[in-house]
Amino acid sequence: MNADSRKGELADLKAQLRQLAGSRQPGVEDIKRELYKKVISYMTIGIDVSSLFSEMVMCSATSDLVLKKMCYLYVGNYARGHPDLALLTINFLQKDCHDDDPMIRGLALRSLCSLRVKNLVEYLIGPLRSGLKDANGYVRTVAAMGVLKLYHIAPSQCTDNEFPAMLRALLLNDPDAQVVANCLCALQEIYTAEVNVSPETAARDREHLLSKPVIYSLLNRIKDFTEWAQCLVLDMVSKYVPSDSDESFDMMNILEDRLQHTNSAVVLAAIKVFLHLTISMADIHQQVYERIKAPLLTLVNSGSAEQTYAVLSHLHLLVLRAPVLFSNDYKHFYCRYSDPTYVKKLKLEMLTAVANETNTYEIVTELSEYAANVDVAIARESIRAVGKIALQQYDVNAIVDRLLQFLEMEKDYVTAETLVLVKDLLRKYPQWSHDCIAVVGSVSSKTVTEPKAKSALVWMLGEYAYDMPDAPYILEGFIENWIEEDSAQVRLELLTAVTKIFFKRPPESIKMLGAALSAGLADAHQDVHDRALLYYRLLQQGVEVAERVVNPAKQAVSVFADTQSSEIKDRIFDEFNSLSVVYQQPSYMFLDKEVRGPIELTEDSGILPLGPTIADDVLPSQLVDATDNDLLLSASDKEESVAAVSNGSHYSGPDLAGFESSSAPPRSTSSPSSTSQVTSTSAAAATSLLDFEDLLGLNTYEVSTPALFSLKLKTKPSLVAQAFQRKWGQLAVALTLDHTLSSPASLPTPQPLIRHMQSNLVEVMASGGKAPTFKFFFYAQAADSPSSSGFFLVELIVNTSTGFSQAKIKADDASLAPAFQELFLAILSSFGSN
Template identity: 25%
Template sequence: FLNSGGGFDRKPQMFNQFGSTAETLSKASAVVLRIGTDAHLYDDPEDVSIAPLLDSKFESEKCEALKRLLALIAQGFDVPNFFPQVVKNVASQSPEVKKLVYLYLLHYAEKRPNEALLSINYFQKDLGDPNPLVRAWALRTMAGIRLHVIAPLALAAVSKCARDPAVYVRRCAANALPKLHDLRLEEHAPAIEELVGILLNDHSPGVVGAAAAAFTSICPNNFKLIRKNYKKLCQILPDVEEWGQILLIGTLLRYVVARHGLVRESLMLSIHGLANNGFCEKDGLVRDLTLDSGDSDKRDSFDANLVSLVSKSYIEGPDEYLSRSNCPDTASSAFDSKETTSIAHNEDVKILLQCTSPLLWSNNSAVVLAAAGVQWIMAPLEDVKKIVKPLLFLLRSSTASKYVVLCNILVFAKAVPSLFAPHFEDFFICSSDAYQVKAHKLEMLSLIATDSSISSILREFENYIKDPDRRFAADTVAAIGLCAKRLPTIPTTCLDGLLALVRQESFAGDLASVDEEAGVLVQAVMSIQTIIERDPLSHEKVIIQLFRSLDSIKVAAARATIIWILGVYCSLGHIIPRMLTTITKYLAWSFKSEASETKLQILNTSAKVLVNAEVDDLQMLKRIVVYVLELGECDISYDVRDRTRFLKKLLSCKLACHEPPEEETVASQENIAAHVVEHVFGRKLKPFSPLALHNRFYLPGSLSQIVLHAAPGYEPLPKPCSFVFEEDSDQLSDYDRHREATADLNGSETGDEDGSSEYDTESSNGSDLSSDGDEKTTTNDAADPLIQISEIAVSSDQEEVRSKKALDLWLDDLEKSGSR
């Protein structure tokens, strides 16, 4: 084992042999893991032994061939040439072979519709098979063949299976209804909706969940079907599968709103009933009675205008809502008292709140959000706080849905910040959080900060500013400005820190790193601007400090913001007006070296300074402004040149020498120009309204609330009390249908079709137990004309297609052509 250097080789050749042995063992272990599975079916995609296996006499070989076909389909291969041989095996007695044949037919039925029609007769026979799995597979295949010619037959099959004694078959019937509805069979729409009502009355939670999905996609506004089964649906809601619970909760909520309207004691209508509910309004916030009787210091507060906007957004459609979003007075209209209800006298609302309350602790995040949405919209004001702890638990435990939960919590916090104010620590940033989650948590902290919690929040913000992710640090600085604007007790503390940050970042900022350190500097300046807007007169020295820092600040966006502040507050106090000449000279001196956005602000600020200048400095300022305008006219940026020409024309009355006018028309034109200049450059800033920017609210838990626009399929809540039900007419129609059904049953009896089983009798007698009008529903179901659909008159072509003889002749012709 000596090497070329005369020493011993520490890795002799035998170790290489061991390495190759280890690789062989790893391959062998992979092969062992495949034993007992169907993974070997994917190894030979060009297997030519499939056709003989399909014609084999042994069921195991047929099953092997069908599995190979499905493996080829899964790998993207197109194998329609085996269709005739697969169709022959639809008559197999093996359940496994039948299932594989049905999967193959579902895949190629639309591509080979004529051949698929030949197997309809076998599907109808399988609908009467004693095995419920076979009946369900046959129904799934018939509904999956999207052909209008067999739609009546498929509808008859669904009608039959909707009354099947097996739960799985009835669930497959519910899942098949949306497929039939997609065929746009207008003449069968009432029959499909009636089947939805039958399945909604089922006693099995699995069937009810599938029926709720069918109701949502077929007839989401047919609330008569819900009214008949409302209490039963509420009782069975906790037992329905999780994804069915989401749809069923939304359906029940829509029914209650359409039937009874919104609850007067709820948060959504609290703004419209201030005089009756004991609220008081002050400073734009409406304060409720103490939620916890033992804690008299904690009082719930909410923004009345924002709550009203949220309630209107839930009710209005996307088009109407977007058209109203630009309306300046969004809370002017109130709900009619006839469109509201009281929870004390409405049992339907009580039942809905009771059955959704336990679902706040569901394992499914979407179920929690759906249940929280019901409590948020319909629960009394003092019970809304029940949604807080489940949402916070969901925020901590579910990493995958953290962003979605935060988007919905943000809406709740915007309307009622005090709901989450005691739990501000739950929104502290984790190092593993994604950037979008961090941004939402910062917004939450700025919304729910109070005088008692702001000190802890600001200490957290100090650590966030040091984060290596400078975009996140910039967002933190913006959050500090929002906190300072909301809480009047902390602006001084925040200003000191922000000014220190401006001095620190001004040396680190660079034109080449606008997205990094420069972003923090820009946000710091904008946060200072936000604080100044709250009380400009007391922050005159802060504006002067910003002006003195212009020499050290190199970021164009930050310089433009500071110059804008100087222009807006050029007439503020006693110090700034005396510095206007110095400020204007500095801006004129630095104009050539500035970026385009800074040059535009210099032009605007020069115009504002000229308008608000005192008489003593007017002549000097005129010469400086004229010099700046001349520089702007020669600039390489066309935006700067256009702005310069506009300002030069607008300020012509101010820049001209004051001489007595020769004509009255000239004087009147100068007065008009002076008035326009005063209006454009001399007006005060309007108070900032957050509703103008954040007024897009959608139902809690919906995709639209995440993407902030009406996603495809989004439906707002129906108009309150839009569903008016007449009891007398409904009872009369039920009586008429019952009488007609009884007459039909007594007048004629039809025999069962070929291939039917003893389950037909059981399905007609195995109706579900229900209260009130359920007996009528059962009787109507027994005489439902849908059962007679399979006996409709068919053409001779269809009769020939359905015959077994046609199938045999067609297969014989294929075999002969193949032998040739």
């Protein structure tokens, strides 16, 4: 529909509605219905029909409930955005609040409270007060939620008119269970978000909800509530602290039948109450585990896959806390063919958790079947599960045989996972080295392509060189393909393995060691270069010295580090029946902005190509919160995502023929050329080390604005993502800026530029993209401006292959934009110059 025809149709609708406004002819209600349906359909698909507001209001004088509902829907949609039009609705909504039909009274009151216009709050007070005292339960239900809406618009007027006190009275005395539930919901939210009250008052209000009369009143009526209301009540009961054990038993007796409920949310909420009430009674707490096991297992085997996963997540949490109690129920965690991958993966974790001396054989047999699964992800997880069980010291003999059989399956991903696990087993059970190495030695290195598997194979070749005759020659093949090896992790392991073999079998490996150190010193990866340099200098000190550092006597690993601390697990348990259990993280880790870290743009954010095709009004509309893991990664993890680029320089291999060894000639000094190379390398390493520390975020930045500019920036500007997006959509582009970076190679990832800008008081709101194109949204604030104004917003797009960058600047105060442009250009120009 084009604009002209749309305007014509809206004019036609307006004329028809105006003509029918005062008509009382038979059948006019049906005509109004059709017109209303057309208006609502236009509104639904995004066409602006606010011009019909007056006519829609005039036609609302009817007893037809369907027409009333459509009119209220229309009014609620446009009233908030058009406060002047909302005033037209007050009279007819107030009139409908006193209608004889309780349904119309309730709908009118709900619409009146949904206007959300602060200037019209005074018109809500009377209808709300009447609604809370209405004889009909539906009207009181609507009025209870209306109080909450009023509180969000005008908290002081809500409390001054004693609406919370009226809700508390209804909470204890109202005969309608839905009214009680709505009162509870409203009071919980009001007391949680209380403003302009003392901490003592807020604490007293919250304690009132957790008082014994309120809790017992709700528990005695729990069967009358809807499932949603039962979950609400049970969640509040879980926060109640009984006075003694008898009171705890009374509450559990009341809630016993809730464990048999068909709704999984009610069952989980009731379980949370049982666990909370018995947390300080060890014996009873264990009996509760036995009692809740059957309801949970029933829910696992019924319902949708999503419900199964949610229930399994909670069951998994309980299994980790008390695996012995679930050890006989391991067959409930066997994977079904129809289970989705995420459910299968969780079941494998549970099978690993419940494994013990009595059921290990059956569980490992089942997991071995999954290793041949067509789903590669599940096959990998099943192999890892077998390895985890072996590391728990349960029937290791049989499990090692199973793992070694996996190597005979001749599937790349099976071989890769098995090699990683065999390496861990050998670290914990060195006595199995003879059997394992005999099988590992038959694995062709050409079939191992995954970095972790290569690292594991290389480690075993270096650690057990005595038991593997071909170990030096296999490693020699890896050294020859050094340049083709993309993984820094593998190259690091190669350096260590070759050095270890040199200590054990020097005649066969001395040339290989020289080649490895030479390649390592020329490697572009900082960690690889530094390790090669370390080994070279250690060898200069003597073979015995180097061997004590690189290959000391090792003890078997007793316990591998757990991925989660006990404190984290306890916090997740305290948040039972919440997303924390599903995410396996405490809520603060995915709700707290400071923990989540800075915002980044996802790959779907629409990074635009550089050039004249860039749109003028590109909103940062896909800002998403993501944890900034960059500072938590090791250097090798970070650099693996960036392809190593050779700088064209090559080091000649150190002369290792004269190093002291039990079977080598006496040690001679290194050649002058080698010494000069090492000296220059040390200087380069020192310079690179500074950059390396900077990449890890270890340096403290001297935060300052360039002193030569008149515009000063605020040290810590505060701007949330929603406000940034709103300002970006409202403000026009003040200036544009084109610039060529002096050192685009120093921008392998967005992080270096982000740190540089932050060190100059320009904060990042979002960043993202893939090399060579990165996109940033920056913001800064004038030093002398109020907290909510004086902001400068910048969209910067950088092409690292050409160094070309393009920026669009928007400002609250357009007159300051030129000064900020000059300052921003100076900051951007200084990037990479140090």
